[in-house]
Amino acid sequence: MDLKTVDTLPKQKLHELILQIIFSPILAVIGLVVAWGLTHPKRNKVKGNPAKHGMTFQDIVFKSADHKTNLKGWLMEAANPVGTIIFSHGYRGSRTKSPINSLKLAKHYVEKGYNVLSFDYRNCGESEGNKSTVGALESKDLIGAIQYIKRNMTYKKIILMGWSTGGACAIMAAAKENVDAIIADSAFDNLETYLDDCLSEWTNLPKLVNPFILFFFPILSLGYHPRMVNPSKSLDKINCPVYFIHNQNDEKVPHTCSVRMHQAYQGVKKLWITSKGGHVKNHLSNQDYLINIDDFLDEAVKGS
Structure with a gap:
C-alpha cells in the first residue's frame, strides 16, 4: 500500500478546513454576496x-x-x-x-x-x-x-x-x-453536486467559498435548497x-x-x-x- 498516497488527501482536506475556519468571516461575506447574486440575477x-x-x-x-x-x-x-x-x-x-x-x-x-x-x-x-x-x-x-x-x-x-x-x-x-x-x-x-463541483467555474472563486455559498442559498431563496433540484x-x-x-x-x-x-x-x-x-x-x-x-x-x- 502506498502510504504517501493515503495520507495526502486527509491532510489536504484538513488544510482546507483550517483555512475555512481562519477566514470564515471573510468567506461568509463572500458566500452571502455570491448566493444573493445566484438567487437574484440581473434580468x-x-x-x-x-x-x-x-x-x-x-x-x-x-x-x-x-x-x-x-x-x-x-x-x-x-x-x-x-x-x-x-x-x-x-x-x-x-x-x-x-x-x-x-x-x-x-x-x-x-x-x-x-x-x-x-x-x-x-x-x-x-x-x-x-x-x-x-x-x-x-x-x-x-x-x-x-x-x-x-x-x-x-x-x-x-x-x-x-x-x-x-x-x-x-x-x-x-x-x-x-x-x-x-x-x-x-x-x-x-444541482447540489454540480454546484459543489463546478461553482468555481461560474464565480471564479476558490472552492473554499462553496460551502458558504451553499449555506446561504436556501436562506435567500426562502427555503429552496439545491438538493431539491x-x-x-x-x-x-x-x-x-x-x-x-x-x-x-x-x-x-x-x-x-x-x-x-x-x-x-x-x-x-x-x-x-x-x-x-x-x-x-x-x-x-x-x-x-x-x-x-x-x-x-x-x-x-x-x-x-
Whole structure:
C-alpha cells in the first residue's frame, strides 16, 4: 500500500478546513454576496418578436403551477400543427436568450409543423417574480406552461426542449405532468453536486467559498435548497423518449452529467455528445443539430 498516497488527501482536506475556519468571516461575506447574486440575477430583456421572423403568434400570460406567479410568453403557431414544442431557456436567460437565436430555432420548428411556446421563467424577461431557485420553482413554471397548452389547445403532442437549467427543469416537470418527448441540451443532473463541483467555474472563486455559498442559498431563496433540484432522481418517474445532448468540452456543465442521466434512464433514449459548441451553443456550432432533432422527433413523436 502506498502510504504517501493515503495520507495526502486527509491532510489536504484538513488544510482546507483550517483555512475555512481562519477566514470564515471573510468567506461568509463572500458566500452571502455570491448566493444573493445566484438567487437574484440581473434580468435579460426580451429582444425582437416572432413577427420579425415571419411567424404568426399570440402574446400569452399564464400562471405557474405555484398558482401565484404570472409568466409571459409567446405562442407561435404552425398552419396544421402536429403538436407543441415548449422552449425552456437557461439560467439568467429569457425567451430570446439562452439559447441564442431562439426565434430562428422556433421558426424552424413552426415550419416543421409544430406550435412553439416560448416563455420567460420567473424573475426573467417580462415575467413576475424576484428570485431564482435554479430549478426548484422554475420546474413549476414549466408545469404551468404544459397545463396552459393542455387547457387551451386541442391536445396532440407536447415536447419539452430545454437548455442547461431549462433542460433540468424539463426532466423534473415531466415527472409530474405527462409529455410526449424531451430534448435536454447541456443539462446538469444534480444541482447540489454540480454546484459543489463546478461553482468555481461560474464565480471564479476558490472552492473554499462553496460551502458558504451553499449555506446561504436556501436562506435567500426562502427555503429552496439545491438538493431539491435533482433531475436524475426524476428520471424513474417519466415515461417518454428523451434526447440528451451535450458538448464534450462544455466549460460550465460537464458532459458527464448527460452521460450519467442517459445511463440511468430506463425508457426510450438517445445520447449525442458533440465535439464542438460549448455550453448551450450546440445549435450554433453543429450543422447536424436540427437534422438530428428532426429525426428524433419524427421517430419519437410523429411516428408514435
